[in-house]
Amino acid sequence: MSSPVIDAWLAANLGRVVGWRRAIHAEPELSMAEFETTATVVRILTEAGLAPKVLPKGTGVVCDIGPADKPRIGLRADLDGLPIPEQTGLPFTSRVEGVSHSCGHDAHAAILMGVGHLLAEYLEAGNELPFSVRLLFQAAEEVMPGGALDAIDAGATDGLSRIFALHCDPHLAAGTVGLRAGPLTSAADRIEVHLRGPGGHTSRPHLTADLIYAMGSIITGLPGILSRRVDPRSGTIMAWGAAHSGDAPNAIPQEGRLRGTVRTGDREVWKDLEPLVRSIIGELVAPLGITYDLTYVRGVPPVVNEESSVAMLRAAVDLIGPTAAVDTPQSPGGEDFAWYLETVPGAMARLGVWSGVGPQCDLHQPNFDIDERALGIGIATLAGVILGGELA
Ligand SMILES: [Zn+2]
Structure with a gap:
């Protein structure tokens, strides 16, 4: 199975998304200081005719798409890098000394911008979206208590009926998406x-x-x-x-x-x-x-994925291919996406980013890298939740 709309968009635009990811990767910013990354997200979303708004602290962005009279679904990415010197040797290695995107938030941001462009073009072509959508690019995922609370204070979750996110997972091969109902993080x-x-x-x-x-x-x-x-x-x-x-x-x-x-x-x-x-x-x-x-x-609560939201993700992933969805275990790591789930039902999926060759370098390591095929899988998953069109 596949979605012709998503496949056609990816065939024409995935190269651009890769470019966005590499540009953000080369200029990582630490938590609460993602001002340039915020400006990049605003510029790229504006290019699609969207109307992004910067959150009150100057880092982080929200952008609503589609009719306000339909159930609104939130899609969340994060923006911050880590105080870890990069040692990947990539041509787009971090140019900021001692700071790197070793948790893959560059990929999360690029994926969500891709979803924004895809949905904007879908609307522009005269189609209707089954949901209203809120893109949320959050600052400061890597620090406690975390930028999610700032985003919530700024009203980012007001009116949402569901919220979804992806996180890179180097233990899963690119092309797969890890799903789990119930507790996902700790x-x-x-x-x-x-x-x-x-x-x-x-x-x-x-x-x-x-x-x-x-x-x-x-x-x-x-x-x-x-x-x-x-x-x-x-x-x-x-x-x-x-x-x-x-x-x-x-x-x-x-x-x-x-x-x-x-x-x-x-x-x-x-x-x-x-x-x-x-x-x-x-x-x-x-x-x-x-x-x-x-x-x-006290840090963040565990991410507890709501069952019907996981079913929506599974339906979206099933559009990509029959082997894409895999079961994923609960991890002892923390993740501030949990704060959104305190008030809005939703789910986080693990996006496989391992190339299948060489070691599976863990998150937060100086040599962490992703297989960029995962960017297309990420876009297809989140866009698939929206275009799938049914609240489970
Ligand atoms: Zn992370």
């Missing part, structure tokens, strides 16, 4: 514990408060107790990334710091996670005479 919260004690000589730990012993209790105790207090089927995982204290072998230090993350794929578990972590750490440290501050930064 909530990711950050923990920092700053411990303090009087310090002392290691010959007399009973006369002071043993800060290193307290750190050890938290390091092993928190993940262990969480695994006995939270259903393991929720995909909850706590791990430390940093532990710093002390120097001399015979001195009990006065200060120490621990940093880690706690993740879960279950929305209900996430709601209660902060008080649970606080009480476990409190009880682990209580007998030891150590004082501490706990900084708990």
